[in-house]
Amino acid sequence: MFENLSERLSGVFDRLTKQGALSEDDVKTALREVRVALLEADVSLPVARDFVKAVQEQATGQAVTKSITPGQQVVKIVHDALIDVLKGEGEPGALKIDNPPAPILMVGLQGGGKTTTTAKLAKRLKEREGKRVLMASLDVNRPAAMEQLAILGQQIGVDTLPIVKGEDPVAITKRAKTQAGLGGYDVYMLDTAGRLSIDEELMQQVEAVRDVVTPRETLLVVDGLTGQDAVHTAENFDERIGISGVVLTRMDGDGRGGAALSMRAVTGKPIKFVGLGEKMDALETFEPERIAGRILG
Numbered sequence: 001m002f003e004n005l006s007e008r009l010s011g012v013f014d015r016l017t018k019q020g021a022l023s024e025d026d027v028k029t030a031l032r033e034v035r036v037a038l039l040e041a042d043v044s045l046p047v048a049r050d051f052v053k054a055v056q057e058q059a060t061g062q063a064v065t066k067s068i069t070p071g072q073q074v075v076k077i078v079h080d081a082l083i084d085v086l087k088g089e090g091e092p093g094a095l096k097i098d099n100p101p102a103p104i105l106m107v108g109l110q111g112g113g114k115t116t117t118t119a120k121l122a123k124r125l126k127e128r129e130g131k132r133v134l135m136a137s138l139d140v141n142r143p144a145a146m147e148q149l150a151i152l153g154q155q156i157g158v159d160t161l162p163i164v165k166g167e168d169p170v171a172i173t174k175r176a177k178t179q180a181g182l183g184g185y186d187v188y189m190l191d192t193a194g195r196l197s198i199d200e201e202l203m204q205q206v207e208a209v210r211d212v213v214t215p216r217e218t219l220l221v222v223d224g225l226t227g228q229d230a231v232h233t234a235e236n237f238d239e240r241i242g243i244s245g246v247v248l249t250r251m252d253g254d255g256r257g258g259a260a261l262s263m264r265a266v267t268g269k270p271i272k273f274v275g276l277g278e279k280m281d282a283l284e285t286f287e288p289e290r291i292a293g294r295i296l297g
């Protein structure tokens, strides 16, 4: 589907005279191709532009290594620079969930994969870290969403807060907090309501919930295939709610993963996990190397 960046660059360098060091012109020509590759991978234009500029400064004047071609060398420089941007501080996938019961707030737009990810993450915490997890759905507008979380909970053997009709999200949150404390849970996860677009009511609701629990982690779940929209969503949620990390879903799809780079570059928030399918096991720690490889094709 896409032309591989290495192939593209070897073509560029074949046309250039071989010299002892990467000249400014060589690097410029090569980075034009890099920019196209980034844009094809759905990296936003300003991010691609800034990234290429930084790499250009880094690459110009570098001695050409004998063992690899100039094209491969530029690819390596670009690859390393991508990883630098993509990796956040600390262990990938690490969550601040000491001091039980630790509240985790899950936020995002409807259809992004929030409920599925809540359950996947609960399963992971239970199985890999031996945590006792309680999940609660705050989506009072969509009874089906509450049912969905309860069904997933049964499937993975994780408790969900019993559904009480007529309660508002803040009341449910208070009940979850109490239940998590009394029940000896390590973690309680709050699956907030999603909307089709960001709206004031949704934000106020999430703010009210946040203020009841002071979440240890606030994870934004976004569809990784939505590119720029995912980045806007993250900016909005971060401004209003303050997010501690991002989960990119649908990374099993055809997308090239450029949203991950834009996300990191624009919001500065770590991408903690990626969703790789609908199954409950299809959640993995975010690995910068894998995404960098995918972006470069």
Ligand code: GDP
Pocket: 108, 109, 110, 111, 112, 113, 114, 115, 116, 117, 194, 248, 249, 250, 251, 252, 253, 274, 275, 276, 277, 278, 282
């Ligand atoms: P919510 O409205 O944000 O809670 O979204 P859901 O959790 O209900 O997910 C919406 C749909 O996306 C469901 O059919 C999920 O199975 C699917 N889904 C969620 N995460 C992934 C993923 O990582 N990959 C794929 N292929 N599908 C996913």
